[in-house]
Amino acid sequence: MATGKKKKSLVDRIYDFLCSVKLSLGVLIALALTSIFGTVIQQGKDASTYLGLYGETWAKIIDIFDLGDMYYSWWFKLLLSLLMVNITFCSIKRIPKALRLMKDSDPVYDNRPVAIHERFNATSKESVEEVAKKAEELLSSKVGAVKREEKDGSIYLMTSKGKFSRMGVYITHFSLFLFGLGAIVGSATGFKGGVNIIEGRTATTVYDRALGKEVPLGFDIRCDDFELELYAATGRPKDYKSTLVIIEDGKEVAKKTIEVNSPLIHNGYYFYQSSYGQVGVRGVTLSVAGLDRRYIHVNKVLGKDSGLVMPDGSKLVIRDMWKDPAGRAPDGVMLGLMRDGKLVTTGRVFAKEVSPNMWPVGSYLVKVNEIDWWNYTGLQVARDPGVPIIWAGCFIITLGLMISFFMSHRRVWARISEKDGKTNVEFAGNASRNRISFERWFEVLCKDAQETFEK
Amino acid sequence: MINTYNDEMFGIAMVIYLLASVIYVVYAVSQNKKVGLAATLMAVCGFLVNTAAMGVRMVETQKVGFYVPLSNMYESMVFFAWSIMLIYLIFEYVYGYKVIGVPVSILGFLSIAFVSLNPNISSELSPLVPALQSNWLTSHVITCFIGYAAFALSFAISILYLIKGDDKKSGGDDDKPPILPPKKVLDELSYKAVAVGFPLLTLGILTGAAWANYAWGTYWSWDPKETWSLITWFVYAAFLHARFTAGWHGKPLAWMSVVGFGAVIFTYWGVNFWLSGLHSYG
Numbered sequence A: 001m002a003t004g005k006k007k008k009s010l011v012d013r014i015y016d017f018l019c020s021v022k023l024s025l026g027v028l029i030a031l032a033l034t035s036i037f038g039t040v041i042q043q044g045k046d047a048s049t050y051l052g053l054y055g056e057t058w059a060k061i062i063d064i065f066d067l068g069d070m071y072y073s074w075w076f077k078l079l080l081s082l083l084m085v086n087i088t089f090c091s092i093k094r095i096p097k098a099l100r101l102m103k104d105s106d107p108v109y110d111n112r113p114v115a116i117h118e119r120f121n122a123t124s125k126e127s128v129e130e131v132a133k134k135a136e137e138l139l140s141s142k143v144g145a146v147k148r149e150e151k152d153g154s155i156y157l158m159t160s161k162g163k164f165s166r167m168g169v170y171i172t173h174f175s176l177f178l179f180g181l182g183a184i185v186g187s188a189t190g191f192k193g194g195v196n197i198i199e200g201r202t203a204t205t206v207y208d209r210a211l212g213k214e215v216p217l218g219f220d221i222r223c224d225d226f227e228l229e230l231y232a233a234t235g236r237p238k239d240y241k242s243t244l245v246i247i248e249d250g251k252e253v254a255k256k257t258i259e260v261n262s263p264l265i266h267n268g269y270y271f272y273q274s275s276y277g278q279v280g281v282r283g284v285t286l287s288v289a290g291l292d293r294r295y296i297h298v299n300k301v302l303g304k305d306s307g308l309v310m311p312d313g314s315k316l317v318i319r320d321m322w323k324d325p326a327g328r329a330p331d332g333v334m335l336g337l338m339r340d341g342k343l344v345t346t347g348r349v350f351a352k353e354v355s356p357n358m359w360p361v362g363s364y365l366v367k368v369n370e371i372d373w374w375n376y377t378g379l380q381v382a383r384d385p386g387v388p389i390i391w392a393g394c395f396i397i398t399l400g401l402m403i404s405f406f407m408s409h410r411r412v413w414a415r416i417s418e419k420d421g422k423t424n425v426e427f428a429g430n431a432s433r434n435r436i437s438f439e440r441w442f443e444v445l446c447k448d449a450q451e452t453f454e455k
Numbered sequence B: 001m002i003n004t005y006n007d008e009m010f011g012i013a014m015v016i017y018l019l020a021s022v023i024y025v026v027y028a029v030s031q032n033k034k035v036g037l038a039a040t041l042m043a044v045c046g047f048l049v050n051t052a053a054m055g056v057r058m059v060e061t062q063k064v065g066f067y068v069p070l071s072n073m074y075e076s077m078v079f080f081a082w083s084i085m086l087i088y089l090i091f092e093y094v095y096g097y098k099v100i101g102v103p104v105s106i107l108g109f110l111s112i113a114f115v116s117l118n119p120n121i122s123s124e125l126s127p128l129v130p131a132l133q134s135n136w137l138t139s140h141v142i143t144c145f146i147g148y149a150a151f152a153l154s155f156a157i158s159i160l161y162l163i164k165g166d167d168k169k170s171g172g173d174d175d176k177p178p179i180l181p182p183k184k185v186l187d188e189l190s191y192k193a194v195a196v197g198f199p200l201l202t203l204g205i206l207t208g209a210a211w212a213n214y215a216w217g218t219y220w221s222w223d224p225k226e227t228w229s230l231i232t233w234f235v236y237a238a239f240l241h242a243r244f245t246a247g248w249h250g251k252p253l254a255w256m257s258v259v260g261f262g263a264v265i266f267t268y269w270g271v272n273f274w275l276s277g278l279h280s281y282g
């Protein structure tokens, strides 16, 4: 059927193409190159942003090819799918051959061109049978189980080690399949969102990023406490923690103090500590002096709904607060003086670092030592049933790579034959990979053989 | 600024690497065994000083609240120098071929010089923001950087491959052995280095994903650093397949290693300097 081979049907040609390593090289390089776009063009902005940034022509190109959200675009997904199909077909095609090689079915070494890497040759005065026995012992102790065959008066031995390494590549490729599957499961059934909860309050819904609206999760989340720890040296955040309580049907069913890198898990939902902020003043610690700078009150705590009575009978109260979330402008509060339930005057007071540190409010000077804010905790909420599949993929790819790179299928053949009244021993070996280390290993084996046969 | 001793020690390591590269050059030209030994000893010495400096820095972090010093450009670069010397010295021990020590110790020198002589890069100890306080992160950085170092070694070997003329056919009449190892050996060693780097980069990407999953609830978010590490990964996957299944060898593959290392450099620095994202710290 020589002609049949030349003229392949279209289906066969497509199949061959889908199996080919040429396709995988093409797809890998295409993935590498196209991925660059998404790192240069900011992702997830709207059309007008791109128009402003890149001008009309480019904005149009970005729109057509979905470059603003390219990792989720149809063509990028197509490339990823092509890689999966390629791997699947390629494995199906190659696994039978790999299994055959694993069997070491052919012990007879006949100087065939089987990519023999290394050879060894020695002669001995002992009989063929005796030498074969010694060789068999040596090979089974140094390599593995030995197969034996006799042909034309010669004895052939064969042994191998690390057969399983031939499966390494397939294990590796299979893991990629798991990554694909995990990602699909995750995007089909997962949830990504977030919620901010003020200390002491309960959230009954969270924001669903995919739907763009608030949704209930089937349980409520209360934040009992939020704590921020700062580095003494730099004043930057060292750690932040929230104590969360899950409430289901009015009952507390779970409680955990979460921090960054340590989430709370409930019903498959993960609650991650991701941010924090302040939303209002709980109270202010302040000192008040008269215009003569003599202190009237020192380090008094003024609550949001309380007041501090001044010598003239008026009451100092908190009216308002401000805070720049970026931390560039100083924090401050607006204070007011009330008399007989009416506001007499107001004054802005900045927190302690700003000079002058005493600010006028009516006929008093006020220094704010500390502002005690209401904190809110910012939580990321995620549920991703694909994650266990991804974990399995991680485990399997690690295993697969270790096997495919650091193990090899090493085969050693031996022929013991009679030649000019003497017994001739030949060894030959080959390895599926790692030639240099195989050579060293074979050298050691040959040294052992030398000693065995020369005794 | 907090007084530290590790900067000076890194400076010493840098100078030793420079000296080592000079001795390796002398060795390459003279092929004198004693010079070769001196070169290796010098490189080992630099490596030990580098190691000690990292240890001292780790102890010194206690001044600001203990952390594993792998969190900013300075710390990662001195660790990169350490990694490439480590991988190279193992290769030298296993395979010989000391000429490779020339480009490698130059790379070791350059990576320390780049951060310690650059006024824009601070060697100050800076404690970690909460998201970075994770064992996953430490494993992530270590695996990525040793992987990068292995790719750098492959790059160095590929450069030697590309500048070497054709091998002399059988024996030749030179009484001196050629300065550079045979091309076949360079080709094989360059692959070897990739075979070490690829699993490490893979582990690096996986531990990074694990960390992201614990810190943000998303194992993959296509941020530029992540994407670039994936690009690098694709390039080296292509390298391996080109070699193993498409049968590429020699020049095209050496160029592919060069391109791959370009991707490594971009993942490492380019992203920090040109693009923005979650990894802006280093």
Ligand code: HEM
Pocket: A019, A020, A021, A024, A028, A083, A084, A086, A087, A090, A094, A169, A172, A173, A176, A401, A404, A433, B195, B234, B237, B240, B241, B244, B245
């Ligand atoms: C990112 C994707 C891929 C990764 C990480 C990957 C990984 C690997 C690794 C680590 C090896 C062993 C390399 C070596 O022997 O040095 C390998 C070999 C191989 N890969 Fe892939 N691979 C990928 C995609 C593909 C695809 C799409 C195909 C489709 C045809 C493919 C076909 C092969 C073949 C035929 C071999 C050689 C098998 C052998 O040595 O017998 N790979 N792959």
